[in-house]
Structures are given as C-alpha cells and as structure tokens.
Amino acid sequence: MNQDVILTGMRPTGALHIGHYVGVIKNMVALQKTHPCFFFLADWHALSALYDKTDIVRASRYEYVKGWVAAGVDPKVSPIFKQSDIVETLKLNQFFQCLTPPGWADRSPSWKDFMNNPNADRKLDNLGFFTYPILQAADIAIVGGKLVPVGADQVSHIEIAREIVRKFNRVYKAKLPEPEAYLSEVPKLPGIDGGLKMSSSIGNTISMNETEKSLQKKVNKIKTDDTRGDMANPGNPDNCTVCEYHKVFSPKETCDRVFAACRSASIGCGECKLVLGESMKKELLPIADKFNQITDTMCDEILADGALRARAVTKKVWAEVEAVTKF
Ligand code: SF4
Numbered sequence: 001m002n003q004d005v006i007l008t009g010m011r012p013t014g015a016l017h018i019g020h021y022v023g024v025i026k027n028m029v030a031l032q033k034t035h036p037c038f039f040f041l042a043d044w045h046a047l048s049a050l051y052d053k054t055d056i057v058r059a060s061r062y063e064y065v066k067g068w069v070a071a072g073v074d075p076k077v078s079p080i081f082k083q084s085d086i087v088e089t090l091k092l093n094q095f096f097q098c099l100t101p102p103g104w105a106d107r108s109p110s111w112k113d114f115m116n117n118p119n120a121d122r123k124l125d126n127l128g129f130f131t132y133p134i135l136q137a138a139d140i141a142i143v144g145g146k147l148v149p150v151g152a153d154q155v156s157h158i159e160i161a162r163e164i165v166r167k168f169n170r171v172y173k174a175k176l177p178e179p180e181a182y183l184s185e186v187p188k189l190p191g192i193d194g195g196l197k198m199s200s201s202i203g204n205t206i207s208m209n210e211t212e213k214s215l216q217k218k219v220n221k222i223k224t225d226d227t228r229g230d231m232a233n234p235g236n237p238d239n240c241t242v243c244e245y246h247k248v249f250s251p252k253e254t255c256d257r258v259f260a261a262c263r264s265a266s267i268g269c270g271e272c273k274l275v276l277g278e279s280m281k282k283e284l285l286p287i288a289d290k291f292n293q294i295t296d297t298m299c300d301e302i303l304a305d306g307a308l309r310a311r312a313v314t315k316k317v318w319a320e321v322e323a324v325t326k327f
Helices: 018-031 043-050 054-071 087-099 102-106 109-116 132-142 152-172 212-220 241-249 252-263 269-293 296-325
Strands: 006-010 037-041 080-082 147-150 180-183
Touching: 006 018, 006 132, 018 037, 018 054, 018 269, 037 054, 037 296, 043 054, 043 132, 054 080, 054 269, 054 296, 080 296, 087 132, 087 152, 087 296, 102 109, 102 132, 102 152, 109 152, 132 152, 132 296, 147 152, 152 180, 212 269, 241 252, 241 269, 252 269
Parallel strands: 006 037, 006 147, 037 080, 147 180
Antiparallel strands: none
C-alpha cells in the first residue's frame, strides 16, 4: 500500500445521486484499497452556499454517509467524519488565513467562475466562499494529507493549498506534507435531460436509492438521439445520452452490440433503454437495498467513531503546529 495520505470529501448540499456515485464515490471505494484515506463531509464548506438552509446540510450528512457506505466505503478502514467535528482544522485555518495574501484566494477557479458568471447564485458573494481554498488547505494539512483526488478543473485549488502549506513550512521551519492533486480518470454522467451536469437543483437526477420501478421509469426518460425519429431510421449513439449511461453501466460486449444495432436500425430506443435498465439495476439495486437499511443512528455512530479516529491524528498535527509556531 502507498503510504501517502489521501483526503477527500463532499459538501453535503442536497440529495445524493448517481452522478456522485459514478464521479466520486466509486473512486473513494477504490482509493481506500491503495492508500490510507480520510473521508469527510465538508459541512463548513457547505455553509458558504447554504448558511440560511442549515436543515439541508444536516439532512444531507445522513444521506451522504448512507450513500458512501452502501456503495462500499468501509468506515472501519478509513475514518468518515464531519469537518465541523475537527476543531483543529479551524485553528490551523487561522494561521493559514494570516499567511495568505488575498490575491491567492482571488485566483481560485470557483471564485473566478462566480465573479464572471452573471447568473451565478449571488448568495455566494461571501468571505466563506472567497476563502474556501484556505480552509481546504487546512482540511488537508491537519490530517497530514498529501494527495487530494480532483478533476482537472480543480487542480488550481490544490496548487493554492500547496503554496499556503509551503509558506507555512518556510515561515515556521515546519514539515507539513505539501498537498498534490491526485488526478484520476473519473467518468462524468450527464443529467437524464442530456444536460452536462446531473444536479438536484435542475431535477435531472437518478438517486442512489431508487426502487426497481422508479429506476426503470427514470431510465425511460433519458434523452435519446433527437435526429433518429422512429425505429426505421438508423441512430447515432455518439449523439445519445443513453449511450453515455451504457458506457458507464453496461459491459463492453453489450455496448458494442447495442450501438451496432442502433446504427443499423435493428433496435429501437425503448428496447435499448430496457437493456440499460437491466445493467443499472444489477449495479444499483443492491446499493439501494443497503442504503435503505442504514439508519440515521448508525450514521451518527459512524461519524462519532470517525471523528474520534481522525482527531487522534489532527491533535498530533496541531501539537506539531504549536511547537513550531511557539503559539
Ligand atoms: S437505440 Fe439507444 S443508443 Fe440508439 S438512439 Fe436509441 S437510445 Fe440512443
């Protein structure tokens, strides 16, 4: 096993869906087999968008723990904890805030997107969101984290975190590990409406605990190749959202067979969606079953145990910080 510590988390900001499962959670399950991992619910980060809807953050915490564990994340192997249970993060964050010039936070891609997008949620115009990369640096450093799994669009955030930790090490002659982006091939699932992003706020999602019936119903709604018209016309899987889902959930032989049949007009979209439904049910229904068996009380126990184990590490890192900073 590689000994570089990985930290990854999700902001509990609403319903969990299979876009999260495909893009983040499956990767978490794989990573905990190769690296020591810490998995956290970034509830302080969630506040920057939902400071006036804390009930959503609270309810989402349970949903996310259920989804992670149901999908195969083992809380006995890697601690699962709430960011807000780790007080040492806030203490280190204060040091990092004092070391970070505002220009560094201003370079954050999320902040730039927000500033340049006239349709962005104006509530994000707050210092919590602006200073997000600084708190993220503290999240990573306080667990001795080195690797952070991110997509290519998030690398700049980790570069900011690295510069902050590097400056801390230089100023205090400390030896905190410098964070690095851990890029992995992560498939992105479009929304069932064909939109680039699956999102609860758009309403184009499939949740992680659908029933057999509701899952097939949503599969039937996935957008197809507009130009096909009826079954007599050959289709183009490259222009079809159903094809994107097949690539994620169906075995390669099934994809090859279905896509060839689509191009030769020997399969209709209804049948193609039934095949996809079977593939998705095979993978997702056992997860949904497990999800529904996990109670809120079980989540509380997992989070309490995770916080205890994470704090055994964060207290040590904070003791080192106190020693080098003579604070
Ligand atoms: S047959 Fe399948 S891949 Fe082809 S257009 Fe219809 S849904 Fe899309």
